[in-house]
Amino acid sequence: MATLVSPTTAAGSADALLGTYKRAPMELVRGEGVTLWDAEGNAYLDFTSGIAVNALGYGDAGLVRAIQEGAASGIVHASNLFRTAPGEQLAAWLVERSFASKAFFCNSGAEANEGAFKFARRWARAIAAPPGDELGVFGACAKHEIVSLRGAFHGRTLGVLAATDRPAYRAPFRPLAGGVTIAERDIRELDVVLDGERVAAVIVEPIQGEGGVRVVAPGLLKELRAMTTERRIALVFDEIQCGLGRLGTLFAYETTGVEPDMVTLAKPLAGGLPMGAILVNAEIAAAIKPGDHGTTFGGGPLVAHVANYVLSRLGDPALLAHVRETGAWFGEQLRALGERTGKIRAVRGAGLMWGVDTHESAGAIVERARQAGLLVLTAGEYTLRILPPLVISREDLARGLSVLEGVLTSGAPPK
Ligand SMILES: Cc1ncc(COP(=O)(O)O)c(C=O)c1O
Known part of the structure; x- marks a missing residue:
């Protein structure tokens, strides 16, 4: 393996990087x-x-080859206005092996969770808005709130920051996005917070990563599943850190005995190239229309080709x-x-x-x-x-x- 050599002549120095990290x-x-x-x-x-x-x-030799092959096609990027095979294959692979009926690709974990929040709101509006106001042109839909759990980490962009339970990450950026509540990992509290009239989705990491590697009890997840099904609240699993093989199953939800309505993925998906995904069940997918969401780079042919290789390994x-x-x-x-x-x-x-x-x-x-x-x-x-x-x-x-x-x-x- 060759060492990293920069194609520019600039001398490297950490001084020019914005100080958002305390690097080793x-x-x-x-x-x-x-x-x-x-x-x-x-x-x-x-x-x-x-x-x-x-x-x-x-x-990994196969990963290096996949990156080279993906680049060699000449179409590193083509825009989502056109069809390309790698993203379609990747979506089909994920859908075949999961509860989901559709996949949406983006570029990071935070972006996957942002998208899941939007999809939940879009679906909630479709099922809860007064007839004739499904597009929300006349006003807000009461069923729009997102609930996350104590200790959660769902990312740093402004929307998901409101669902991330880290005071030091949140406080300097108030006001945070509205309509997001953090609840205790306690079924009695969740029973009160999860009001079906107001709540569109609850998002859960089956094992909280940044929050201390806390395993959310399977019993709590089962009760949460029953409650959210009955109240028509979308159950979203954030598997960005614990999914895609990390727990010894392809998806983390397979270890819980619970099937969510959406799963968000990122980190290992494209072997280190930036990629996120949202897996969506049939009912939520049916509520999403062209123009509801998008991203320039999401699911481009190079990253998707590489992700197809990574999943062929992680699904083994x-x-x-x-x-x-x-x-x-x-x-x-x-x-x-x-x-x-x-x-x-x-x-x-x-x-x-x-x-x-x-x-x-x-x-x-x-x-x-x-x-x-x-x-x-x-x-x-x-x-x-x-x-x-x-x-x-x-x-x-x-x-x-x-x-x-x-x-x-x-x-x-x-x-
Ligand atoms: C569970 C979980 N969700 C979301 C994120 C955010 O992902 P990203 O850093 O790719 O935006 C992370 C990142 O650590 C994570 O662990």
Whole structure:
């Protein structure tokens, strides 16, 4: 694998980038398998997958080929005003394997959730508006509210920010979009909040990622399904982080025993190229008309061609079984590590998505792990988040665990 070489002559410097991220100091230049290298030649075992994006790891030969093939057609982009085969194939593949009857493609997770909110409102208006006012030309439709759950993360753009439960992300940008409420993950509260006259949709991450790797109880999801069906509220699963193989099933909803009305996808979908998707059931799809939504780049031939390749891998039953088996083993190892060291308060997760509550600041552990050659994430102040590439072997997981054990037991390095 070649290192990254810029076609421009500009000297690289982080100084020109807007300061929205606190970046780790090393510069990544090369990746292969589950390992990244920095410009100084240091290797890092990656337990982050670019935050759940790089499910196939780095330098996957088929992925590189798919990108080359997609580009070689000459039509990197054609506009959604014209038909192109890769997007149609991708939609058919997703629809065949899910509850959905249609797919819409966009460019990121936040954009997928924004679209799902719009589709829910459009459908709610179609079923609830007074006859003759289906297009809403005469006024607002009461059934328009979106409900999300305590601890949720649905993205940073202005609409979905209102559904993201992170005070620090929200407060500087008030007023947030209206008509969005955050409810406790409690069925009695949801029973009150989910008023069928006012609520169009409830959005749920089956496992909350940024919010601390919190598994939403399957019992709660089942009750939520019954309640939303009865009250004609769309149930939307945000599977942007936990879907597409991460839990050892193609879709996260398959692990819950519940079928949602819409699913949003992004992160691993096009192997690191920007792509999001909204899967929509037949009833909601029927309410969406030309002009209701759109995006210039969504589902273009290059990204869709690459996504077809990625899904051919992520849908492979052998890969999904690998995630289930190694994931279960990994969870046991994390618990054993906690018992051995006394440095872990709780372990949560499924498949290859794990959260580890620590006594010490998670940020400090992430930094020491990085210095020891292991990349891990945080999910809150005292929670580590582990999202390895799905192709990772048990040996590499064990190697990372032993680095993590050393880091947890070493305490803070001397100043
Ligand atoms: C569950 C969930 N939803 C939405 C998003 C937003 O996705 P994006 O960063 O692609 O906009 C994320 C990103 O971390 C996520 O984890």
